[in-house]
Amino acid sequence: NGREVSAYIVGAGPMKIELQNLAHNLGLSDRIYFLGKLDEVYPFLEDLDFFLLTSNYEGFGLALLEAFDCNVPVIASNVTSIPEVLGANHPGLFTRGSIDSLTLVFDKLFNSKKLRQETLIVQKNRLLFFSMGKYLTSHNSLYLSHRNRA
Secondary structure, X not given: OOOOOOEEEEOOOOOHHHHHHHHHHOOOOOOEEEEEOOOOHHHHHHXXXXXXXXXXXXXXXXXXXXXHHOXXXXXXXXXXXXXHHHOOOOOOEEOOOOHHHHHHHHHHHHHOHHHHHHHHHHHHHHHHHHOHHHHHHHXXXXXXXXXXXX
C-alpha cells in the first residue's frame, strides 16, 4: 500500500529464530526489529503509533495496560482475557488467526485519526477497571496475604 511501516518485536521466546528467518525470507529484515527483553518498557511504548498484540493465548494482558498507560492505540486478537481487558466493543479487536481481520482493523485505525482518538477514549475508560495502579495494589495485597499465612 506504499506505507512506511516498521515493526518492533519485544520479548524473547522459542519462535525468535523462526520469525527472524521469516522476516529475512520476506525481504522485511530492514523493517522488523527484534529488540528482545526491555528493562524500561514505558519509554519504548510512548514512541509507538500502535501497539499490536497477536497472541493466540493471553493470561491477563499486562502489556495492554502498559500500552493504555502510554496512550497508545491497541490492536489485539480477540482471545482469552484480551476482550475483557479491552472491552468487547474496542475498535482494535481482530479475529485470532485471520490476517484479513488484522489487516482490516489496522487499515481502519491507520487511516482514521477520529477512530484512533475514539480508541484512546475507550482505553482510558477501561483503565478505570484495569489500571496499573489497581493491578499492582491487588497483586501486592495477594502476595502479602499468602506470605503471612506461611
